[in-house]
Amino acid sequence: MYLADTIVAPATAPGIGAVAIVRLSGPRAFEILDAIFRPVGRAAVPAIVELRPRMMRLGDVVDPVSGACIDRALAVVMPHPASLTGEDVAEIQCHGGPFIVRRIVALASDAGARIAEPGEFTRRAFLNGRMDLAEAEAVADIVAARSDSALANALAQLSGALSARVAELRAQVVAIRAHLEVEIDFSDEDIRLPSRREVAAEIERLIAGVAVLHDSFARGILMRDGVRATIVGKPNAGKSSLLNLLLGADRAIVTPVAGTTRDVIEDSVQLGPYSLVLNDTAGVRESADAVERIGIERTIRSARDADLLIAMFDSSRPLEAADEDVIRLTDNRPGLAILNxxxxxxxxxxxxxxxxxxxxxxxxxxxxxxxESATLRGELSKVIGALIDPSARSSDDQIAISRERHRDALATALAALKNARASALSLMPPEIVAVDIMAAAAALGAITGEVSGEDVLDAIFRDFCIGK
Ligand SMILES: Nc1nc2c(ncn2[C@@H]2O[C@H](COP(=O)(O)OP(=O)(O)O)[C@@H](O)[C@H]2O)c(=O)[nH]1
Ligand SMILES: [Mg+2]
Incomplete structure (x- = not known):
């Protein structure tokens, strides 16, 4: 029932643009296109006959009831199964006005299409086996990417790098299970069984592999959301000047009056492949001014939440208590100090x-x-590089997960594998070890959608926009 109907939605963002795309998918996609699209010069011939797969055709979008022309547009058909969703897909590229798009979607709906739910096109692609779950999620990450590193990581996931790594780990789990089966089935017979130590060692190796992927989450998040840097320093050290310099714009007010910046100002800048989210703060000092005190509290909070700190010191003035506070804030934290x-x-x-x-x-x-801006950018890039890349030792390690769902599944797999190792070492019956091994396999399978309930799919595709 779910896949039996034909869906329609704008595939481009709302608002005015040169072109907008209305997308149809489902068994009646071509028939509905036929009802509302007339190829130029061949008005009498059904579009479905006239259109060749994957070839653009110019024509008029018409209201089949009144016969009125809505827009001149291009249409293309992509027959199943070699389409985005694995179903018959038709797209109309019309002029990019919101009214035109709404009219065309309404015509398609009158002709029998249902308005798609957010992410429904990608969900159908998953359900029809065109991509696995991790790849479908990567589609959303590509759309949301805000830096080269975020995009590269999402593209690697879309092309199946994450899925392949998960499948590899899962295959190792299944191999261990096979060993245990042998033990369960043939324990009475005179064949050589893998010893418990060997099984435990195999599990140990697997734990290490799963842990690397699990721990890549921190790196994946930094790539996805950008690196959060907070600029700290006493008033007048030049924090706002630094922010403006990095942004190449007068974002924060700069004056010789100490205490000018009172709230935390946030903006982001591209540094090489990374996005750096900068927070300029009120600064660190004792203050009698209530508003400034709130600003200082926010400074401390922002510094605590940051991935790295940019600590600024005024080299033209003697050190003060506030500078010592700043030094303490940077204790055990990654970052860069600037002697301004x-x-x-x-x-x-x-x-x-x-x-x-x-x-x-x-x-x-x-x-x-x-x-001096180039030098600063270079130094900051080094700090960011050290923050993001230290664990990336081989190309296998390069893939980073960037979704809580993946991290949680890997954590479940890790916990199950640790239980299995403990059972194996304490010479529990193989059946007991196998239970945890199976749980680990299931957790890994959930990442690519080997087994997933409707509720999981709902949660995943809810984050997509309409038309994706
Ligand atoms: N001479 C000199 N003045 C600077 C430098 N950086 C900032 N300033 C000045 O120091 C004052 C305070 O700067 P500001 O960026 O507002 O400091 P903040 O309070 O830390 O945000 C302003 O008058 C700036 O023009 C610098 O490198 N050299
Ligand atoms: Mg300031």
Missing amino acids: KRDLPAAISAAELRERGLCLPILPFSAINLD
Whole structure:
């Protein structure tokens, strides 16, 4: 019933554009296109006869009841099974006006199509075996990508790199299960059985493989959402100047008056393949001003939540208690220290900051000098690279998961494998070990959608936009 009807939706974003696409999928897609589309010059010939698969054809979109022409457009048909959804798919490329799009969708609906739910096209592609679940999820990640690294990771997932890795791990689980079967079935007979130690060692190797993929989540999230950096430092150190320099725009107000920035200002900038989400803050100092105090509290919170810190020090002024607070904020955190205002006579040196316990790399800098922006970007790229890539040792490790669902499934698999290892080592019957091994296989299978209930699919495809 679910797949029996034909769905329609705009495939392009709402709003005005040069072109918009209305997409139809299902058994009646061509028949519905036929009702509303007349190829130019061949009005008497049904579109379905006139259109060759995957060849654009110019024509008029017409209201079949009134005969009125709605738009001049291109149409294309993609017969099943070699289509996006695995069903008959028809697309109309019309002029990109919201009214035209609405009219065409309404005509298709009058002709028998149902308006698609969010993600329903991709869901059908999954249900018809055109892609597995991890690949379908990658479609949404590609659309949402905001940096080269996010896009590359999502594309790798779409082309099946994640699915292949999961399938490999799952195959190893199944192999262990096969060993246990042998033990269960032939334990009375005189054949060589893999010892418990061997089984435990195999499970151990598998745990390591699953853990690498599980732990790639942190990296995947940094690629997907960008690296969050908070700029901290005492008032007037030049934090807002630095933000503006990196953004190449006057985003934050810069004045010689300490305490100018009061709220946390957030904006993002591309640094090589990564997206850096910058937070400029009120700064760190004791203040009697209530508004500024709230700003300072927010600074501390933002610093705590950040993936890395940019700590700014004013080299033209002696160190103060506030600088010591900033140094403490950076304890055990990744980041970069900036010794700013090097164009002015120096009152402090990098060595002094080191003496006070600063462990971050230190860059002497001048935020009012545009020429230094490239150096800063280079240094920040290094810090980000160290944050994102340390675990990427081989090409296998390059794939990073970026969805909680995948991380949770891998965590379930890990827990089951650890139980299995413990049972194997404590010489439990093979049947007991097999139960956990099966649970691990099921958890891994859930990632690619080997087994998944309607509720899981609903949760996944709900995040898609209409027409995807
Ligand atoms: N000479 C000099 N002045 C700077 C430099 N960076 C910032 N400033 C000035 O220092 C003052 C405070 O800068 P601002 O960015 O608002 O500091 P914030 O309070 O940390 O955000 C402004 O007058 C800036 O123009 C620098 O590298 N050299
Ligand atoms: Mg400021």
